[in-house]
Amino acid sequence: MRPLPAPMILFLVLAVIAAAVFMLTAGCSVFQYGFCGPVLDNYIYLGSGSIHLLLLSAALFFLWKKDLRGTLASMGVNLDIRSHALFTAIGLTALFTVLFWLQLAALAVGFNDQQKVTEKVSDLPLLVLALAVIVAPFTEELFFRAMLLPRAGILLSSLLFGLLHFSYGSVVEMVGVFVIAMLLASIYRISRSVVPCIAIHLIYNFLSIAVMKLML
Known part of the structure; x- marks a missing residue:
């Protein structure tokens, strides 16, 4: 068996550290041991940061x-800016169109719990919101689209992506996230590039957070 290249060893070590920090944070939030004070004081940063890492x-x-x-x-x-811009524009148009009709459907049946997301x-601290806009599009697209999608398929990778966002407590939000994941997976397969997916994800997160902040 060949030894792992140095970069892969580094990524493996970082993954183990991140998993350990996340489990420590989750454990302290549930059991609140005596040594958990500093962890609980920073659990939002530790939890969010460890997940992204x-x-x-x-x-x-x-x-x-x-x-x-x-x-x-x-x-x-790559530097094929024209192609990346085209697929980004197509993806954003499709995304906002689908989410518009999803929102109308939720209102039509009298079920809209997205206020939970706004709350x-x-x-959330400004730093965590900045991570959601700047960091999350890269980490989530590399994991769910570039890595997981070819191995698990569109449906499973999209379901897992939706589960990652369950903490908002909104059913409408989870359905929306699942739809977004399906769309991003389709864009990735058609464009054969993670760049448009990252761009779409970043723009959507920025606009969503900006709108919610303006509504508060």
Whole structure:
């Protein structure tokens, strides 16, 4: 058995550290041991940061090729700006169209619990919101689209992506996230690049958080 390349060892170590920090944070929030004071004081930062680090390191562990250039090429990361912009525009148009009709359907049946999401967002520190806009699009797209999608398929990877956002407590939000995941998976398969997915994800997160902040 060949030894792992140094980058893969690094990603594996980071994944283990991230998982350990996340489990420590989750354990302290449930059991509240005596030593958990500093952890509980920073649980939002530790929890969010460890999840993003775990997603990123796990994704890169499985995606890593012989070098960085080969790894980026395998994910469709290149300078084809015109193609990336085109698929980003198509994806955003489809995304907002589908979410508009989903919102209308929720209102039509008298079920709209997205206020829960707004309340959650209002309680989050600015740094965590910045992570959601700047970091999450990269970590989540690398993990769910570039790494998991080819291995698990559109349906399962989209379901797991939806479960990642269950903490908002909104059924409408989870359905919306699942739909977004299906759309991003389709864009990834058609464009053969993770770049448009990251761009769509970043723009959507920014606009969503900005609108919710303006509504508060």
